[in-house]
Amino acid sequence: MEQLLAKTRKLGATVELEAEVKAVEKRNLGLTVHAHVARSEKTFDADLVVHGAGRVPDIEDLNLAEAKVETGMRGIEVNEYMQSVSNPAIYAAGDAAASEGPPLTPVAGYQGRIVAENLLKGNHVKAKYVAIPTVAFTIPPLASVGMSEDLARKKDMNFRTTREITSSWYSSRRVAENCSGFKILIEEQSERILGAHLLGPHADEVINLFALAIAGNLPAARFRDTLFAYPTVASDVHYML
Secondary structure, three states: OHHHHHHHHHOOOOOOOOEEEEEEEEEOOEEEEEEEEOOEEEEEEEOOOOOOOOOOOOOHHHOHHHHOOOEEOOEEEEOOOOEEOOOOOOEOOHHHEEOOOOOOHHHHHHHHHHHHHHHHHOOOOOOOOOOOOEEEOOOOOEEEEEOOHHHHHHOOOOEEEEEEEOOOOHHHHOOOOOOOEEEEEEEOOOOEEEEEEEEOOOHHHHHHHHHHHHHOOOEHHHHHOOOOOOOOHHHHHHHHO
16 A cells, blocks of 8 residues: 555655545635544645545435335345345345445446346345455556455464565566555465455456456465466466465
8 A cells, every 4th residue: 555655646646644524615716625634624625526435325216115115324225135125025236235245336237137036036046245356446556355464364364475566577667667566365274365455557457367266266376387378467476376
């Protein structure tokens, strides 16, 4: 994270950490953002303000209370079949469902397919949220899948961590990228890959390889023995393990 912050600031962006936006005020020449930053009040002038705090389910006009459908802040309360817990005739997916899955576009599509299967053939497919990759499309991209170190420790898992700053690696140097690195979590006995966290060129693509490995419980040795096309960034994977 420190790498990405330094890179972003070097590109000319001002990054404020531990900031809580209190209000956005419209002015004649633009907008003013009022925020609480590091125990003090600060204001920021802007031409455009983007609210990226998440999605709100668009279900207010459905009159769900009339159908006795329980809802919450995150949408319709559903079970593992994406079925309403209060009205079995109702199913929900994506932003409309208060599910365990993260609010991501591919997760919404996955839930939609589950709803279709269970509506047409009866409840027989359960939603399983395993190895879902996430990407922050920063410059360069930051990608993650699986467990973090904190979560692995909370689960009392016996694992090792491999990590390195890779800005000197050829895959970064050949595209003049000085901000790259990785952290991989590997279970000691089984050699299963528990989590992968990548920063750098094409991290948004390479993270999918780790998602497949985690979903399929592939041991790290399978990656080490696999030859990838060179000089793609994926060819660096066996050096990460």
